[in-house]
Amino acid sequence: MLDIKKIREDFPILKRQVNGKPLVYLDNAATSQTPQQVIDAIVDYYQNYNANIHRGVHTLSQEATDKYEQARLKIQKHFNAAKSYEIIFTSGTTHSINLVANGFSSLIKKGDEVIVSAMEHHSNIVPWQMLCERTGAVLKVIPMNLDGELLMDVYEDLLSDKTKLVFCNHISNALGTINPIEEIIEKAHAVGAAVLIDGAQATPHLVADVQALDVDFYTCSAHKICGPTGVGMLYGKEEWLNKLPPYQGGGEMIAEVTFEKTTYADLPHKFEAGTPNICGGIAFGAALDYMNAIGFEEIAKYEHELLEYATQELLKIEGLKIYGTAKNKTSVISFNIEGVHPYDMGSILDKLGIAVRTGHHCAQPIMDFFKIPGTVRASFAFYNTKEEVDVLVQGVLKAKSMLL
Amino acid sequence: MPKLLIGIITCCNFVQNKAMEIKEIQEEIIDEFSMFDDWMQRYEYMIELGKSLPLIKEEFKTDDNIIKGCQSKVWVHAELEDNKLVFTADSDAIITKGIIAILIRAFSNQKPQDILDADTEFIDEIGLKEHLSPTRANGLVSMIKQLKLYAVAYQTQIEE
Numbered sequence: 001m002l003d004i005k006k007i008r009e010d011f012p013i014l015k016r017q018v019n020g021k022p023l024v025y026l027d028n029a030a031t032s033q034t035p036q037q038v039i040d041a042i043v044d045y046y047q048n049y050n051a052n053i054h055r056g057v058h059t060l061s062q063e064a065t066d067k068y069e070q071a072r073l074k075i076q077k078h079f080n081a082a083k084s085y086e087i088i089f090t091s092g093t094t095h096s097i098n099l100v101a102n103g104f105s106s107l108i109k110k111g112d113e114v115i116v117s118a119m120e121h122h123s124n125i126v127p128w129q130m131l132c133e134r135t136g137a138v139l140k141v142i143p144m145n146l147d148g149e150l151l152m153d154v155y156e157d158l159l160s161d162k163t164k165l166v167f168c169n170h171i172s173n174a175l176g177t178i179n180p181i182e183e184i185i186e187k188a189h190a191v192g193a194a195v196l197i198d199g200a201q202a203t204p205h206l207v208a209d210v211q212a213l214d215v216d217f218y219t220c221s222a223h224k225i226c227g228p229t230g231v232g233m234l235y236g237k238e239e240w241l242n243k244l245p246p247y248q249g250g251g252e253m254i255a256e257v258t259f260e261k262t263t264y265a266d267l268p269h270k271f272e273a274g275t276p277n278i279c280g281g282i283a284f285g286a287a288l289d290y291m292n293a294i295g296f297e298e299i300a301k302y303e304h305e306l307l308e309y310a311t312q313e314l315l316k317i318e319g320l321k322i323y324g325t326a327k328n329k330t331s332v333i334s335f336n337i338e339g340v341h342p343y344d345m346g347s348i349l350d351k352l353g354i355a356v357r358t359g360h361h362c363a364q365p366i367m368d369f370f371k372i373p374g375t376v377r378a379s380f381a382f383y384n385t386k387e388e389v390d391v392l393v394q395g396v397l398k399a400k401s402m403l404l
Numbered sequence: 405m406p407k408l409l410i411g412i413i414t415c416c417n418f419v420q421n422k423a424m425e426i427k428e429i430q431e432e433i434i435d436e437f438s439m440f441d442d443w444m445q446r447y448e449y450m451i452e453l454g455k456s457l458p459l460i461k462e463e464f465k466t467d468d469n470i471i472k473g474c475q476s477k478v479w480v481h482a483e484l485e486d487n488k489l490v491f492t493a494d495s496d497a498i499i500t501k502g503i504i505a506i507l508i509r510a511f512s513n514q515k516p517q518d519i520l521d522a523d524t525e526f527i528d529e530i531g532l533k534e535h536l537s538p539t540r541a542n543g544l545v546s547m548i549k550q551l552k553l554y555a556v557a558y559q560t561q562i563e564e
Contacts, residue, residue: 019443341497343475343542347535348499351443359475373496374475402448403498 002294002302007383010035010290014383021353024388024395029173029201029332029379030357031223034287038226041286045279053278054252054269068278071285072268075233078288079218080209085267086241088234089281093200094123096219096234097167099271100196101127103244104165110136113162115193117142117150117179119172122364124198128167137164144369148175148324156187163193170202174363174377175324176307176332178202185215194240200224200232204381205303205330207296210235222280227287231280234271241267250274299382303331306380310389317396323375331380337396340403342374348399349376354392426518429510430526437530446531450502457505458512460492471546476500478543482554488513489558491551500542503527503535507544511551516559524548 008014011033016023025033045067051060053068069084076084090096108114114128118141132139140163142155150168159166166188171178181197188195196217199208203220210218217240221232236244246253246264250273255263264270291299310333314320319338336342346358359374360367367374378392424432440446460469464481471478476497483490491512495501510526511519527536538545 341476343497344499348447351447373477402444402451 002298002382004302004383004385007294008385010037011383012036012039018353018355019351024352024354024391026378026380026384026388026392027355027357028204028381028384029176029224029377031229032204032226032381033383034228035226035290037290038228038283038286041283042228042279045282050279052275064278067282067285068276071281074285074288078207078292079235080211081235082211083238086235086238088236088241088268088271089276090219090232090234090271091230091277092221092223092232093198093219096217096232097124097196097198098127099234099247100217100236100244101131102247104131105134106245107243108135108137108164111162112137112164113140113158113160114138115140115142115155115158115163115166115188117168118144118369119148119150119175119177119179119363119366120167120169121173121198121200124167124169125365138162142168144177146370147326148172148177148329148366149326150177150179150184152180152183155184159187159191159193161191163188163191166193166195167198168195169198169200170208171199171205171330171332172324172363172366173201173332174334174360174366174375175326176201176329176334176379177324177326178328178330180328181215182213185213189214201330201332204291205296205300216240222284222287225287226290227284228280231277231284233284238267241271244271246270246273248273252276294382302382303380306384306386306389307331307333309386310378310380310392313389313393314396317393317400319400320396323370323372332377333379334375334377336372336375337400337404340400342376344403345376345396345399348402349392349395352391352395352398354395356392426510426514426522430522433506433510434526434529443531447499450506450532451498452502453505453509454495454498454501457494457501458492458508460494464492465494471543471550476542478504478547480504480547480550480554482551482558484558484561485513487515487562489516489519489554491554493547495543497542499535500544503532503544504547506530506532507548507551516555516562519555520552520559 013033049060049063051064053065072084072087075087081087114137116125116128128139140158143151145151168179168184170181185195194216197215199218199220204225208218216237218235223229253265253270253273255265321336323334342358346356349356357377437446460479460481465479469479469481476495478495480493491508493504493508495504527533536544
């Protein structure tokens with residue numbers, strides 16, 4: 001059993017008031033809050049060993065390099081990657097996806113096919129559209145049903161020897177659906193296609209074992225798992241990372257430079273041009289330490305309880321409809337009240353100190369699919385409580401009475 | 405404040421003296437809002453105002469007249485009557501509609517030059533500042549820009 005009261009003590013921000021009310025933070029799918037342990041790691045870096053890494057012989061640089069590389073090892077261990085150099089530090093999921101999409105430009109030709117799912121964050125669709133524009137490849141989409149589940153039989157039909165890459169999120173940010181990525185990966189491999197899984201929404205709730213999954217690329221952002229913004233990771237199988245050309249040119253990614261020719265550094269540095277987010281990387285490691293100390297199994301169990309309770313209580317409200325009712329879903333509830341615009345609902349909930357996301361959640365194709373302008377999305381983390389669910393339900397009722 | 409009173413004030417809003425200047429109307433709005441004790445009353449009033457907004461004619465509710473905010477859609481239309489600009493508008497979100505109603509009440513039936521010279525600080529004074537923040541994705545900031553653009557266009561027309 002998690003001691004939620006004690007866990008909440010770790011998060012200074014949860015003590016603050018918003019609009020005169022205690023903050024009820026239910027926008028965890030957008031970004032998670034930061035525990036003191038991670039804040040301390042950030043402060044420690046700047047107070048004690050701030051230096052550029054991989055190049056200085058002085059002590060501070062050595063210390064910073066050690067800590068940064070230790071963080072890489074923590075990430076490797078967490079995702080069970082075979083080699084530490086298969087973990088590339090990036091600025092986050094979007095950067096990782098662009099890195100892969102850009103790299104595939106040289107591996108894909110006209111007429112080849114790239115498959116994405118219908119429930120992607122729309123910023124994640126763009127890199128593949130750009131890849132297809134550059135190469136003349138064709139973008140195919142795995143559709144979903146009204147519960148927000150991918151139609152796996154259609155996926156199978158889409159796959160062929162033309163398929164070069166499949167991209168799908170592990171968990172949908174707008175609907176909370178946990179996608180059957182094992183099956184997606186296995187079927188893609190059967191036709192020789194590579195698979196990139198966006199784990200941004202999954203990493204806070206479960207541990208992905210990249211070797212067990214046999215996934216080719218997996219990515220996540222630190223700020224969704226109690227870490228800072230602006231840092232994330234890309235896991236890539238060694239053979240794939242070697243096949244991809246470097247994404248950005250700059251310092252640290254080169255072995256030798258003359259004006260005639262440059263040879264690139266080995267993995268992972270080939271993909272880490274310039275001075276990285278050193279502090280961010282170290283804090284990313286600290287965030288994984290923090291969450292692992294609590295334990296992902298306990299976190300998942302508790303969040304599932306919150307999800308079930310919140311679903312049950314919200315559905316008692318007349319006129320409330322939940323979008324995303326997949327059997328296998330995480331602690332995200334997207335909903336609307338009939339006749340109420342999500343923006344209005346969000347504005348009033350904000351006045352009550354309740355932070356939810358409103359709008360299309362950067363997943364316009366999903367909103368178009370349901371023919372709605374957007375939804376109100378409450379997303380729960382392990383530090384949320386049933387009492388906060390009650391505050392949300394009361395807030396929704398209050399807003400409903402004001403708006404209708 | 406009782407709901408009935410809110411209703412009465414709302415009804416009177418758009419029957420204002422056409423000779424009033426923007427600044428006077430803004431002060432009148434500030435006065436009205438000063439009667440409310442808390443945000444809920446202000447919001448309830450604003451929602452009522454939204455319901456009484458002079459609606460844009462359906463024929464003008466085109467994609468050309470749409471101001472896309474990230475979350476709520478806003479339509480606005482302007483016509484020149486006796487050298488004064490008359491605005492009509494709509495939105496799919498009721499709180500946004502309420503703020504539009506307040507803005508239009510201040511800016512409609514005014515000379516284009518006066519609209520150009522006017523500011524929107526009264527929104528701050530009535531405690532609704534957050535809705536006009538450039539970071540709030542509701543289309544209102546773009547709408548004010550659009551009102552001013554109409555004023556520029558018609559001012560040029562008048563001068564010619």
